[in-house]
Amino acid sequence: MSDDVLIRAEHVSKRFCRSLKRSLWYGVQGVLHSLNPLSAGQQEADLVRPVTDDELRKDEFWSLRDVCFEVRRGECLGLIGHNGAGKSTLLKVLNGLIRPDRGRITMRGRIGAMIELGAGFNPILTGRENIFNQAAMLGFTNDEVRRKFDAIVDFSEIEHAIDMPLQNYSSGMKIRLGFSVFAQLEPDVLLIDEVLAVGDVGFRMKSLNKMSELMNRCAVIFVTHTMPQVFRVCSEVMLLSHGRVKYQGRDIASGVAKYFDEFGGGEQTVTGSGEAVVKGLTATAGETTGGLFQSLEIPFGSELTVELQLQLTGGYRNGRVQLLFWNAELLPVMDVMGSELMGFPFQVQPDGRVTLQAVLPSLLLNAGKYTVSVIVLSSDLKVLCRHDKTLSVTIVAACASGASMILPAQWSVRNSP
Incomplete structure (x- = not known):
């Protein structure tokens, strides 16, 4: 190893069984076979029949299948994927809690793992005592812990409760204490599995900053469902799907896009009074054109033209319209209004129809996948129609960040006299 x-x-693989009874029986078979292996010339008995590398018995499935990767000092690998994809299983295999059925794991140095909330803590002991216990499991001496103790408590911000039994701590306080031990004692390898999602916003930001600092001295594997965190701290991303690696690489934006593709586009939803209907939509960017409920892939900064055909009923002669862009996490990132803040005003023809066109000279959304909602309001701001996911837009950029938009600016050097 370098x-x-x-x-x-x-080539790490791990199989599990959906049935508890069968799982126990398969375990007994494995133990008996390891204690009494049959010679090649003997007939195998069903009781101790071994299982080949690729064989699945009844009710078994692969939680991990042929997973390969390396993480160097100074790198952070982000593990992403839907629930049940195998992320937590992989961390437990890496930490030695689960033995893989095939493949090989090699770890170097001291290992710190935050895999489950409160793991490694004794609820009866105080926070102070648990710090020493946790550090001892990492291989640190009491003298090393004493030198770092004040820094651990200061980082956790729970000095007022440090001599209180851990069973009286909230979930967030346990996370603060656990991460503070790892952050200040600086193990060579740090495994983190979604536990930071429990803490408050302030501590999450503080922890992410510390992770960026730790990356200079250790190797980090970080499991999260929060994609901005992946952009912020990870140098490489791996997407797991049903135990297999679906994407692995340093192009974080591509990995995140494939992650959201796992969940599909979902159904279009229509809300409002129903007195307006989106009859048609055409989106054009250069030579690329997409229609209603279709997908469009365009380069960053392209001019985008959206043409809408609307039908108003209920005697409405005028209204307002706006376009709302949503990112893959279903957060609104851009509102297209017009000359007024409450949408672009328009008048309809006698039959209630109208065709509108919006031109976005430069679409500055960051690389990623977005959906577009069309919102039609009356002149008194009653919602006549809100039609979600009328269009899917994928922005392709040479580079990406965790921000929603990338705005150009005219920079200059202004040296003081």
Whole structure:
């Protein structure tokens, strides 16, 4: 293993069984076979029949299948995927809690793992005592912990409760204490599994900043469902789907886009009074054109033209319209209004129809996948129609960040006299 490679997984696979009874029986079979292996010339008995690498018995499934990767000192691998994809199983295999059925794991240095809330803590002991226990499991001496103790408590911001039994701590306080131990004692390998999602916003930001600092000295594997965190701290991303690696690479934006593709586009929803209907939509960017409920892939900064055909009923002769862009996490990132803040005003023809066109000279959304909602209001701001997911837009950019938009600016050097 190269000197700077601290984590290496080679063709790692792990099978589980959906039935508890069968799982226990398969376990007994495995133990009996390991204690009494049959020679090649003997006939195998069903009781101790071994299982080949690729064989699945009844009710078994692959939680991990042929997973390979390396993490070097100074790198952070982000593990993403839907619930049940195998992320937590992989961390438990890396931490030695679960033995893989095939493949090889190589770890170097001291390992710190935050895999489950409160894991490694004794609820009867105080926070102070748990700090020493946790550090001892990491291989640190009491003298090393004493030198770092004040820094651990200061980072956790729970000095008022440090001599209180851990069973009286809230979930957030346990996370603060656990992460503070790892952050200040600086293990060579740090495994984190979604536990930071429990803490408050302030501590999450503080922890992410500390993770960025730790990356200079250790190898980090970070499991999260929050994609901005992936952009912020990860140098590489791996997407797991049903135990298999679906994407792996340093192009974070591509990995995140494939992550959201796992969940599909969903159904279009229409709300409002129903007195307006989106009859048609055409979106054009250069030579690329897409229609209602279709997908459009365009380069960052392209001019986008959206043409709408609306039908108003109920005697409405005028109204207002706006376009709302949503990111893949279903957060609104851009509102297209017009000359007024409450939408572009328009008048309809005698039959209630109208065709509108919006031109966005430069679409500055960051790389990623977005959906567009069309919102039609009356002149007194009653919602006549809100039609979600009328269009899907994928922005392709040479580089990406965790921000929603990338705005150009005219920079200059202004040296003081």
